Amino acid sequence: QKEVEQNSGPLSVPEGAIASLNCTYSDRGSQSFFWYRQYSGKSPELIMSIYSNGDKEDGRFTAQLNKASQYVSLLIRDSQPSDSATYLCAVTPSGSARQLTFGSGTQLTVLP
């Protein structure tokens, strides 16, 4: 079983719709959770971090965390073609202060 699992997609949504990206993790001791966006041929860039159960909103992005279910999600409201990218979920494994374990990523395409 992979430590961090994501649906690889591709996920296609029409412009203006809500894109929902999901991630599950196996390490119950994980404390910090991140969403990175990676455009084709580019490096990952951090878009959201979340540490507590519940929702965290930043502009059009909302991260949701449920530690009991070991589940993290990212919602993108009013999706734009410029949101088309691969979204990587990352978690810090228990016992490690600084490492990140990445999921394989979900490829999102926003159709004009």
Add this chain to the structure above:
Amino acid sequence: DAGVIQSPRHEVTEMGQEVTLRCKPISGHDYLFWYRQTMMRGLELLIYFNNNVPIDDSGMPEDRFSAKMPNASFSTLKIQPSEPRDSAVYFCASSSSGGARFTQYFGPGTRLTVL
């Protein structure tokens, strides 16, 4: 401020040759990470340093790989001898223990092709 700098951006070499990848972290960052990204295996952590000291190298695939950080502003990842299965994009990332918790900033990557 300059971000993480990596060189070269592209490297094409032949099997058996030595390859050296270079990274300059963001000034003031005390953590440095080396990752490898492939379609099959995704983004994998190879090794990371804290204050120039290697902390965890359990991700280094085999003895052909080695990494050093002689000072706070420079690190190398060396593959000797290189093999076609080493073809991947290698990223360097840095973070600060004084900054936003665990935020890692990635360099542009080095695309390695081993023929």
